[in-house]
Amino acid sequence: MxxxxxxxxxxxxxxxxxxxxxxxxxxxxxxxxxxxxxxxxxxxxxxxxxxxxxxxxxxxxxxxxxxxxxxxxxxxxxxxxxxxxxxxxxxxxxxxxxxxxxxxxxxxxxxxxxxxxxxxxxxxxxxxxxxxxxxxxxxxxxxxxxxxxxxxxxxxxxxxxxxxxxxxxxxxxxxxxxxxxxxxxxxxxxxxPTEAPITSDADFIRSQELKGLSLRNVALSVKNKKGKTVVSHQMDMIFTHFGVSGPAALRCSMFIHQTKKRDKTESITMALDVFPEQSLGAVEQNLQKLIKSQPEKSIKNGWKDLMPERYLLFGCEKAEIDPQKSLKELTPKEIKAFAAFCKNFEFQVNGTHPxxxxxxxxxxxxxxxxxxxxxxxxxxxxxxxxxxxxxxxxxxxxxxxxxxxxxxxxxxxxxxxxxxxxx
The missing domain is CATH 3.50.50.60 (FAD/NAD(P)-binding domain)
Known part of the structure; x- marks a missing residue:
């Protein structure tokens, strides 16, 4: 039957x-x-x-x-x-x-x-x-x-x-x-919520200075309160008026929720690496090569092919570098600071879309x-x-x-x- x-x-x-x-x-x-x-x-x-x-x-x-x-x-x-x-x-x-x-x-x-x-x-x-x-x-x-x-x-x-x-x-x-x-x-x-855009109250998000900026093939990571990486995804992402989105961010979203709950905190650290396939040392060497090949150029022009201009200028600001000065004027400390920004820009997020x-x-x-x-x-x-x-x-x-x-x-x-x- x-x-x-x-x-x-x-x-x-x-x-x-x-x-x-x-x-x-x-x-x-x-x-x-x-x-x-x-x-x-x-x-x-x-x-x-x-x-x-x-x-x-x-x-x-x-x-x-x-x-x-x-x-x-x-x-x-x-x-x-x-x-x-x-x-x-x-x-x-x-x-x-x-x-x-x-x-x-x-x-x-x-x-x-x-x-x-x-x-x-x-x-x-x-x-x-x-x-x-x-x-x-x-x-x-x-x-x-x-x-x-x-x-x-x-x-x-x-x-x-x-x-x-x-x-x-x-x-x-x-x-x-x-x-x-x-x-x-x-x-x-x-x-x-999973596969949800991530929200942040960070100053650069509130100021919307990076709003609409897309980054290709970057590594976006979630860190716990001990500073250890919970998860990292190497994909594209985009900065928005409320935080970050795009494939890499969506994949990190469930771990934002889980880490907040596990660490009993309202704020989670995320880290962004725009050169995930290069070591910190390799990034520094690449910056040095560009300096040697075109020392008279301004930082803004000499490094323009490394990443989108807005992110380059943002990185200069974070590394406390004047983007208008020439590459040859960069100090070793400034080069290291910019390389560190490229490999590990950390910012705080507070959750995801509901x-x-x-x-x-x-x-x-x-x-x-x-x-x-x-x-x-x-x-x-x-x-x-x-x-x-x-x-x-x-x-x-x-x-x-x-x-x-x-x-x-x-x-x-x-x-x-x-x-x-x-x-």
Missing amino acids: KKRIIIIGGGASGLMAACTAAETGAEVILLEQNPSLGKKLLLTGGGRCNVTNNRPEEEIIRHIPGNGKFLHSTFTQFNQYDIMTFFIQRGVVLKEEDHGRMFPVTDKSRTILDAFIEELKRNNVIVRTNIKVDRLLMENGFVTGVQLEDSEIVLADRIVLATGGKALPRTGSKGDGYKFAKAAGHTITELY LDKAFVTGGGVSTKEINPKTMESKLTRGLYFCGELIDYNGYTGGYNITGAFVTGHAAGHHAATDEYQEA
Whole structure:
């Protein structure tokens, strides 16, 4: 007899769960509170939908710093290459870009969403949009269905929660899944913003002297109260009117939150290295070479190719150097001071943008209470979880959506196929 499975949430993980469960032979009902499916999916990858990453599994797990190891079991069942195959078999041509990121050649998220919608139709999935679930129905430790906001009862043999986190609430991710999980006895770990721009009250941020300045291939680091580096990311970044943003900053954001909590402090030190592939000594030598090759030039002109002019002038200010004087007038102490600025400019930050402005939610349903192979609740039988609702989070670059797809596949497959032994 066919199992009836309710999937709550029509985002990336819910769509994969619904397609997988239906393909396996279950009767699937997909409930989505928005007027249409995949609202957040359409925004991913800047509207181009970075569907996964072509790096090896271990590297992908490393790029999911928030409980990524929890996903090992799901990867053995459905991995990044299976994700690619899933879309290719459904007519989506993919291309690889920098850092292993995989996109549809159309450069449109709509291509990915349309592939899912066609699959839902092909497998006769019942899709109900504009539907608000009020509560889960449970009896003797098993789920039995859901009650909708209008009091309608929909019965089911299994329920998959794919409601997302609390990031980008305009897409419908308002945290309803946490309420349902709590009602089923689950622990919700502290929620916090990740992949979020970083805020700072530093004088140079308040003065906006570097606002809008982009730096390429720099190393941005988070330091703890003992001065030790917690994490460092070598990518691009940008100074903003409120702090720092761009890929390097976004990847550091979860560590800002964690370090503040661990060190019990309101201010965190960040360090910026604009020459991450050179040692301090090598930077000093390079500065000396430029001085010897064009001693009559002003510092502003003689060092102009090292970095953007605004950052060069800012560095001169920090090193207490007049940028108008000639290179030959520089003292050894000034050269060392400027090199030190290049390699380790430290500034204070106080947090990140709030959760509702972050790209990804940190925290969620405790992984200790979920079977890592099946995604089933260890507390309530027949209840499965997938996607951002679970306490794992990754960097941008196809890692979060990979997590959504592999957990969605596991939840959909096991919800459709797992049988219970009679007591």
